[in-house]
Amino acid sequence: KAGVTQTPRYLIKTRGQQVTLSCSPISGHRSVSWYQQTPGQGLQFLFEYFSETQRNKGNFPGRFSGRQFSNSRSEMNVSTLELGDSALYLCASSSKVGQSLVEAFFGQGTRLTVV
Amino acid sequence: QKEVEQDPGPLSVPEGAIVSLNCTYSNSAFQYFMWYRQYSRKGPELLMYTYSSGNKEDGRFTAQVDKSSKYISLFIRDSQPSDSATYLCAMRGRDDKIIFGKGTRLHILP
Numbered sequence: 001k002a003g004v005t006q007t008p009r010y011l012i013k014t015r016g017q018q019v020t021l022s023c024s025p026i027s028g029h030r031s032v033s034w035y036q037q038t039p040g041q042g043l044q045f046l047f048e049y050f051s052e053t054q055r056n057k058g059n060f061p062g063r064f065s066g067r068q069f070s071n072s073r074s075e076m077n078v079s080t081l082e083l084g085d086s087a088l089y090l091c092a093s094s095s096k097v098g099q100s101l102v103e104a105f106f107g108q109g110t111r112l113t114v115v
Numbered sequence: 116q117k118e119v120e121q122d123p124g125p126l127s128v129p130e131g132a133i134v135s136l137n138c139t140y141s142n143s144a145f146q147y148f149m150w151y152r153q154y155s156r157k158g159p160e161l162l163m164y165t166y167s168s169g170n171k172e173d174g175r176f177t178a179q180v181d182k183s184s185k186y187i188s189l190f191i192r193d194s195q196p197s198d199s200a201t202y203l204c205a206m207r208g209r210d211d212k213i214i215f216g217k218g219t220r221l222h223i224l225p
Contacts, residue, residue, distance in 0.1 A: 004158070033213070042217035043159070043203065056212050090158050104213065106151075106158030 002027065004093050004107035012113045018079040021110045025072050025093030031055075032074040033104060034066055037088040046089075049074055081114045088112075118142050121204055121216030129224050134191040138204035138216045141185065145206040145214075148180045150189045153201045153218065162202075163189070194223045 005024040013019050025032050033056075034046040045058040049068035066076040072093075078085055088111050092104035121138045128134055136150075147166055151159035165171045168182045177190040187206075191198055204216040 035215075043205075043215035045212055045214070048211070056210065058212070092158075103161055103164070106160065108156070108158050 004091055004105055006089075006091050006107035006110050008110060009108065010111045010113075012115060013081050015081055015083060015114055017081050018077060019081060019112060020075055020077050021089055021091075021112075023074045023076075023091030023093075023107060025074070025091075026095075026105055029093035029095045029105075030072050031094040032068055032072065033092045033094070034074070034076050035090045035092065036060070037090055037109070038086075043090070046076065078112075083114050086112060086114045118214050119204065119206060119216045122219055123217055125220040125222055127222040127224055128194060130194060130196060132194050132223075134189075134194050134198070134221060134223075136189040136191075136202050136204075136219050136221070138187050139185055140187070140206055140214075142206070142208060142214075143182075143185070144208040146209065147207040148178070148187045149205040149207070149213075150176075150178055151203040151205060151215075153203060155200075159203055196223045196225050199223045 007022045031050045033048040035043050037043045047066050048056040052068045063079045068074045088109040090106050090109045092106045094104045119140045149164040150162045152162050153159040163178045165178050165180045168180045171178045175192045179188045199222050201218040201220050203218040205213050207213045
């Protein structure tokens with residue numbers, strides 16, 4: 001069974017640009033969550049999608065947005081990039097929703113560097 | 116006070132030793148308590164999870180939750196160099212958001 005696939009693995013962007021990251025969940029998983037990981041803040045929750053609907057959102061500015069498609073694939077977009085957006089962006093998929101949504105499987109992440 | 120506190124380490128122990136990793140938390144609504152392991156340049160992988168208080172054992176790993184003290188632990192017995200990684204505790208409440216600790220870097224010395 002293929003794992004969670006994130007593309008691209010590495011990305012370098014300039015301040016002010018926008019970026020789109022992609023996540024393909026494990027086949028059959030309908031829940032996709034996005035996280036930002038930095039050395040200073042650790043893993044921080046961005047948002048979660050289930051069946052194309054955003055179920056939860058973390059405390060990030062509106063420059064961070066996401067969506068989920070009917071095949072459960074998800075994208076996240078960051079507009080007007082800032083240097084502080086440099087981070088590892090991780091996607092996790094799960095087969096359950098609501099109670100006992102515990103077993104999240106992570107992709108390898110996209111390393112975004114903003115220069 | 117942060118919702119989840121975890122000592123960043125690094126923690127260095129000799130091979131074969133028992134490792135104890137800990138987290139404290141402040142939100143009494145957390146119900147699920149998880150431990151993830153993250154190797155360098157990889158995404159986190161779920162090691163174990165526990166619902167509410169109590170112990171759970173899986174091979175060399177034991178997870179403990181003490182809800183009265185808001186304290187969780189992960190013990191690794193007979194530690195191996197391959198256990199060298201960053202260990203993240205995580206917690207989930209009724210709102211389904213997972214809150215992670217910042218992770219403890221563990222080095223097992225051969």
